[in-house]
Amino acid sequence: MSALEIENIRKTYGEVETLKGIDIALESGEFLVLLGSSGCGKSTLLNIIAGLAEATSGDVRIGGRSVLGVHPKDRDIAMVFQSYALYPNLTVHRNIGFGLEMRKVPTPERDKAVRDAAKLLQIENLLDRKPSQLSGGQRQRVAIGRALVRKPEVFLFDEPLSNLDAKLRMEMRTEIKRLHQMLKTTVVYVTHDQIEAMTLASRIAVMRDGRIEQLGTPEEIYNYPATLYVATFVGAPPMNLLDVTLRDGRLVLSGTDTSLPLPSRFREAAGNGRDLILGIRPEAFRTDGAGLSIEAISEVAELTGPELVITALTGNQRLMACLPPRTPIRDNEKLTLFFDEEAIHLFDRETGLSCSRGQ
CATH class of the missing domain: 2.40.50.140 (Nucleic acid-binding proteins)
Known part of the structure; x- marks a missing residue:
């Protein structure tokens, strides 16, 4: 059974068709990157998986269960946003554990989950700080920690590194790669940055105008581009x-x-x-x-x-x-x-x- 199945997903806004029949099956532990320029539909697709937007037609299944019409909190997913989306008045400890707190998870169990995630992310010394006292990279680690404690079926990342400078982006890429190798989690990751795609993905879906131009491993995308668009979009300088x-x-x-x-x-x-x-x-x-x-x-x-x-x-x-x-x-x-x-x-x-x- 696939961890995530996207079947013929279409999305229209009036007469504008944003997604034009997307089909992807993701096995447990895969790291899929949705790669494309602005307006190609990658974030729309991620939002449909998350339940933040509704598909016009098609189906999304997580762990074999259709989640269309299911509230985001009941989809067994966790999402990391570009903006971090941290609560400024809460400590790092409470930010990481907030979702568990809302689910009435007992305090001892919640504290252990928070401290385990903080240890994994090497932010144990930051648990008593507020977001305003953190750097951009530290805030992103807190946002990732909040997702980790949920232990979801699928992790969703929406351009999580785009607000960081070049050095921090490289460090966080390495951190995300390390975490994925350790935890073997299933990930869908949206970016327009080909370096992120090539270094992180087990498979890349190159998107253009609401369609998938090519779906394959980083090696396949780079060495055997199926179209002119893929050939010129992936690679710097371009082909x-x-x-x-x-x-x-x-x-x-x-x-x-x-x-x-x-x-x-x-x-x-x-x-x-x-x-x-x-x-x-x-x-x-x-x-x-x-x-x-x-x-x-x-x-x-x-x-x-x-x-x-x-x-x-x-x-x-x-x-x-x-x-x-x-x-x-x-x-x-x-x-x-x-x-x-x-x-x-x-x-x-x-x-x-x-x-x-x-x-």
Whole structure:
């Protein structure tokens, strides 16, 4: 039995369809990240799971039981919000235990649950403080602690780290990952941050315009994007997309004399004169003399610290390459960028779908 089943969920507001038939089955202990840009429907879907919004049609089952029409407090879920949603007049101890207090859990049992959660989150020394005396990261730990003591079937996180600075976000990502590995809880986590998605998820649902573009492991999403949208949304810098035409079994880059052999996994894309889009991730390029190659002219070199990011022109098309930081490249220098055949992605120009077999 799946811990969470989302079956053909649709949501409309008047004539606007926000969710267009979402289907996901989540096994116990999975960490699902709903990833997408603002307005894609990910928070709406989370709110429907939580009972904070009603679906227009479809079903949501938690532990095999339909929860449509069930009050949020009776759904066996706990939610962590972006805003922390702490009571400013209560201590950390009472904030963590507030839900148990409302459920009339006996004081000794409640205190033990609070102290166990505080120990797990390493905030035992903060139990007597008020939220105003805490940092942003500490407040988020308190909000997570309040969810932990409930011991729910499913944890829901709604962009919980978006209010934190970069250093705290990294620390809290590690903390959430550690907690999930220890507790084996089932999690649905909403974010627009691809780094959070890639580092935390056991599976990612990339959403766009109320639909799921692709559902898979982080490795599948990154290495085998099913659509152009997924290819460009996941990855920083984003995947390079170059116009090519298939001629006599070779991929000819538009505006250049460069042609590349068509990898065997794309044989089904065969069709002389067919216009396609070639995708190569910036980190796939190197400057040594091995593999396939593309000629380019460097425009801008940006040192980020761990890598040198090159913007270059090949014909009239622009691409980016991530190279080792000490690579000796100057502006307006002619480059030969090498890459392996396995780095090639091909997409249909009309549909945006991957041309790889099985997709």
